[in-house]
Amino acid sequence: MADKDPNEPVPARTSVKPGIIAPGYTFASVTDKISHIVLRKGTSSGWLVGFGIAFVLVNMLFYSLGWLFVKGIGIWGVNAPVGWGFAIINFVWWIGIGHAGTLISAILLLLRQSWRTSINRFAEAMTLFAVASAGVFPLVHVGRPWLAYWLFPYPNTMSLWPQFRSPLLWDVFAVSTYALVSLLFWYVGLIPDLSTLRDRAGTNFARHTYGMLAMGWRGSARHWHRYETASLLLAGLATPLVVSVHTVVSFDFAVSVVPGWHSTIFPPYFVAGAIYAGFAMVITLAVPIRWAYNLEDFITMRHLQNMAKVMLAAGLIVGYGYMTEIFMAWYAENQYDAFMIKNRMTGPYAWAFWSLMLCNILAPQMLWFQKVRNTPLFLFGVALFVNVGMWLERFVIVVTSLHRDYLPSSWGMYYPTRWDISTYIGSMGLFVALLFLFLRVLPMISIFEMRTLLPEAEVKD
């Protein structure tokens, strides 16, 4: 509750702890500064170049998927015994990244952490786009993606129904609920700001578009009251939801009998990993965005420091998860589990395991130093390590567990093909392209919540 009173007249820059908003701002200047990014005429060349690159990658994704639809999943590196390759690795990685957005907007709202205010909007957008990128993979990995809708229970002429005892079906429900609830939460958060854009828009087209999206919001006290109630309830609902989603994703593994997957540590360890990966991605995005849009006054060092601390804490929990896996493999005296760990550390994929340790365990230890937490560039570097590390974690879990299981005669190796790689990089392009569009057409910082942080917002009863 250290940030309980955001309204005290910001001594910010002089004190040791930077404030959550730089001093000297008013309702009007906060509004204008954020809405100007969206409403100004013309588009900066930096945006065009960035979006252009991302758009090329999106086309690469569509090309790869088009070829996949023509030829089938034989163009990927999956085989027997490694039936799950990049598609599942990327799916879990993206879904995990999405979790920080919900965490920042929901859990930190419930905990009354007012520093979340300037980062929650784009963190939620990041969630949506990460879920969109994640959603591509399970959809296309089913082999006949045009029949993917068979996963949903709907009355059909074949009288077929899905199998509700399967974790893969739980996944369908968890991920689609998560996508929908995240979208609703994000949209509800946008409504008051859309009305600001409607009232400030220069062109008829913009006024009408934002006007339709704002649904006629006019800031009535009665409306605000219900709005705040709805936001709080949604936050309370999104919190268990976000925990359940990665838990269900981990069930995909844990409910099987493959050594290295069949483990009760999976749900908590996956959730911690998701928070870890997500915060790393928020830092990866926040550092360049605040620099490119001159938003250092709103996304202050305080935000970056706090996120660094959460990332460090989550990283330690993830490290504890790795240790527990190794300990249990030894303590349980199960020869298959023991072999699985030994194979991970010394087998053909040992490079992945040790790179994972470097990225996820060693690199974040830098965050103990205040100097690192205080330097955006350093922080950005550590976050990149964690992004890579979390991808490697899923690679290690999926590939090393499958490629050598019970029967040595059926052991094999997994090598990704160029189509695996182009689809993966293409999904990053999709994520970045959506993010660029978001930055251009919607306020990336919640304007109305920023107003509440100002000293002049205080009301004595």
Added chain:
Amino acid sequence: MKRFTIYGLLAEFNSPQELVDAAQKAHSAGYRCMDAYSPFPIEELDHAIGFHHTRLPLVVLIGGILGCLGGYALQYWVSVIAYPVNIGGKPYQSWPNFIPVTFETTILGAALAAVLGMLALNGLPMPYHPLFNVPGFAMASRDKFFLCIESGDEKFDVVSTYQFLEGLKPAEISEVPN
């Protein structure tokens, strides 16, 4: 039968404190049919205009319960009645396996109820509203604060209400055409 030619009188204030004070005075002066408009939520404001309670939590609870029952009923009907398949000797009604989906549909039902309920109780979407006819009202989404006493109020009278609002020292008073 009264035909209102105007929607109400709109007073503009420069700070949230002034608006809350004005709303409290209007409420104690006996005005009930009024609303306050601000660019961000002000907790004291809905108390000041005499609005204390919303049914939204109840709506959300009902949404959650319906989602929960609906989700479980769907799985029960599919797995036991419509399409019973023996999977590893598990009973058709293997309830522990049905919990994850039931949980998700519960959240889904409650979240949909929260969003749609909030919009419905607020009467949104409402693309047209008389207040939008007042040019200065666009600032309600930026840095101005408004109190509107509506013509539907029993005590409303163009002249006396205007004088009352003047006494609150607003920056501006405008008539809102209906």
